[in-house]
Amino acid sequence: MDPHLLRTFVAVARHGSFSAAARELGYTQSAVSQHIAALESDLGTALLGRRPVAPTEAGERLLEHAGPLLLRLDAARADIARLGAAPSARLTVGVSPLATGALDRLPADRTGLIRVLDRAAIPAAVSSGELDLGLVDGMTGPSDPLPLPETGPLTATVVEESPLCVALPAGHPLARRTGLCLPDLADALWIDAPGTAVPLDRLRAVCGPGAYRARLRYEGTDVQGLLALVAAGRGLATLPGAAVAGRDDVVGVPVVAPRLVHRVEALRTGAGSPVF
Structure with a gap:
């Protein structure tokens, strides 16, 4: 063909x-x-x-x-x-919105162009040579790799892990809880924000049967824009705890079950040189 x-x-x-x-x-x-x-x-x-x-x-x-x-x-x-190419002195880096904190770990003299992209686009862009390095985030088990699409041989390095939380309006009845079980919230109304929060289809895959109904879909990559929708009562979202910190109108309640983490991984091809 x-x-x-x-x-x-x-x-x-x-x-x-x-x-x-x-x-x-x-x-x-x-x-x-x-x-x-x-x-x-x-x-x-x-x-x-x-x-x-x-x-x-x-x-x-x-x-x-x-x-x-x-x-x-x-x-x-x-x-x-x-x-056959000489190694690039300065890297073109793609980063998903919730992985931007990991940019601080990159050597300043190695970083050239930085592009904030939807997390789903980064593995393919690294494989095709559009990016020298990708910083991608997602939800996974503590000892499991991130679920990435099959795009070609890539080397993944864990950069950081952090706890997950459910983002709620500050006045929500569950906002005072010390922990939440995701399966207990299967019938709640959620914001489906695949570019920023944990996608709802991922919640269904990990947490088992449940509706996880989308009240609305947010296709942006601005985390603060998503949190503004949460604060306005438009739905819940699952995010790393650090993403919610510093806001008075949104509370992040830790996820206690199932046992999950938010992870950032650095992706490069086999021909790329280690950075982390």
Whole structure:
């Protein structure tokens, strides 16, 4: 399967348009049509409906494979390129919003560009060579690695661990508790903030059956913006205790069960030099 044809297919499926995909890729619309026809001929099945332009059942299945396949190709190309390149004196660092405190541990003379990114985007950006180093955070068991997407060979180094808490409005009935069990809050209303707080699907995976219903979804990367929503009574959120400190309108009650921690890990490729 030609990866160039596969990239064209992914672009057309994403845009729902041959012309928009052509503009993105720098091809003519005719060339895009030829790519799709060649890929369909190779696989022996139709991948896209034409009116409207949308993946067929076979196309949907191919899309499930296409992202990881193309990412691994990009990761392989970047990894080989690093072998022949001189080590970078100053690093391009990607950091998730709740891992920014770990930046203090980086040598100032090694740090160049710093980009605050959604935590889900960082492993792929390190694998593809877009970042020299990634600082990513998440919730996990004390002895378990962070659950990261499969993007290619990466080396993870634990930078710091801290307790988790449930962020509540200061006047909430549970705000005076000394500890909370997450399964007891499965039927509460939550803010789904995958870029900052612990994502709700992660709570469901770790804590077992339960609704963990989202009252609203926050797609920003500003932690203080999320805490303002908590303070306004829009829902609960699970965060490291340090993220809640210093606010009078939000209380962080420690999570006592299940036994979980907030961890920050530094990600680099095998060809990268250790920093921590």
